[in-house]
Amino acid sequence: MSERATPDELPAEIREAVPDWDDEYLDRVSDRLMYNYDLEKHYRAGGQRWDLYGEMRVRSQKQFFHPALSYADHEAEEYLFARRESTPTVAGLEHLVDLGHELADEHVVADEEHFGTDFTFVLAADELPDDIREFVDGFRDRTLLKFGYHGHYEVNLVVVVPEKETHVASEAADVAEAFTLWDDVTTPEEGFLSRFARRFWQ
Template sequence: MTRDSVRRSSESTGDADASEDNAAYLNRVADRLEHSYDLDWERHVHGESFELYGRLRIEHRKQFLHPSITYADHGSHEHLFVRRTSPVKRADLDRLVELGHTLAEEWIDPDETHYSTEFTFVLIAPEITDAVRAFVDGFRDRTLLKLGFYGHYEVNLVVVAPERQEFVASTNAEIEAAFAPWDRQEPNPEPGGWFDRLVGRLRS
């Protein structure tokens, strides 16, 4: 699916002006993500459809005396799934959490080189209800693999209402800069962006 087809498909979802705005918003999000993520326009997984899919992979290794001598090699992965929906219901979120656990079983090769994998699901909606906000804001789902010897994986949830400039994310979904640019704080002289924080976790 191309960006033009995303825009055309949105015209059947409701008000034309709002649909155009949502399509333009999704395109702007893709522009922010494409420098870090490998992106695909349209992904179907276990019966679920997503307009945008992104994959981020970071390899971490330490060297001893010479670059050819390495140790503590491990990798971190993030899978990002984005779609527009109206309205967002608790059942939708529960279903995505279950999908995250299913994908973890299928996509992760659990061994000593695996550090972490994140499955982040983003729903773009006209509004965020109080019930959805409360659930997502307090949500955290981390699973250790072989008591942590094979790393861990996490399922993250994000709901964003761009027309209302509202955003809510679960505890470790550090992707606000891409999906809520209106909520950025004043520039911080110290590194602290969402990508910097991800890299920082690998270095710890």
Template sequence: MDGTDRDSPVEHEASEQTGSEETEWDESTVPPEVVENVPVWDDEYLDRVSDRLMHTYDLEKDVQVDGESFDLYGELRVESSKHLFHPSVQYANHHMREYLYADRRSSVSLADLERLVEFGHELADERVEPNDQHRATEFTFVLIVPEISEDVHSFVRGFTDRTLLRFGFHGHYEIHCCVVAPEEKRLVASKRTEIDDAFRLWERIDNKRSVFEQLRAAVFR
């Protein structure tokens, strides 16, 4: 992988709003086979988050990856193509992947976040296959904690890490960080993180674009 582009840190307005609890998703709008394949978490917060994610992500619980453990894992695959006159005549085929890792912890430090960023680059070396059809691969790490310290808030708010592959001709991969304290109704996410609405349970998302629409717009623009 070459042509690395590290975006400089930018100010990102953190969401620390309060509001009424959101009405849960109506499972009748989701195909039964999808609901059946979604795990049930003992952690009520993560279980409700999964209700928001199951529409677009393949979800797993209690996964271990290269020695790291996570309570929730999600994978999203998006294919994009154009065609002339007939679907069989296609061009500009592109694909993207997002790997989501979420974990509840008793606390989080800067060292924890830096380790996850390093882990994201290790995963990229293993999973990203640079080619003409590769548009983007996203690695998103979410930590659920009791409270968010100022140094963690500052780090996440200014964090951005995008690596161009072959100077962008083979797309890019990007690492995102998000830290949420549900009991305090506080959340901070790095620039271009599109998954934060799913974890902000104290806000409704009915009148917003879906998680999938936000992510797709960010990648295929």
């Protein structure tokens, strides 16, 4: 694994813009997310409270000899919502999926430059019941916009039990790595519209 930067090596204006969480677990998670996400605490969305909220935007652009002559511009975004919820339920997760679709109606600008938008919900729980694991494992909810010509949006789910070092994540929930503090993060391969120039940091 390549050598990674530490929070102290970030510019002061970036470090100062990241809130501190009283919850030690979420505070450590924010140390991994701060390189790629704009983070907030005590956020409200869909009439619900979220302990941690993050936004990430990536723009990919190809150029023809000069920056003014660009083509194949694409934008990708992720909206991340995380909170403590001691006993999640399948009905509650289904409600979060519905909330994801409501937020998509508000946030997604479906045009030729839109590549993809993710709405990811993370619950930090005390237990991981079998029905929750079964519901989330392999879950995928992807909506194509204008048959894919205007990109897509996706709803992702993660349930993590930090005290027991276990979790379950839906198929496309890459951000789950930031919440599994007991595991090393991976170094991604570079590619078209790679989500991160650098992945999560230890």
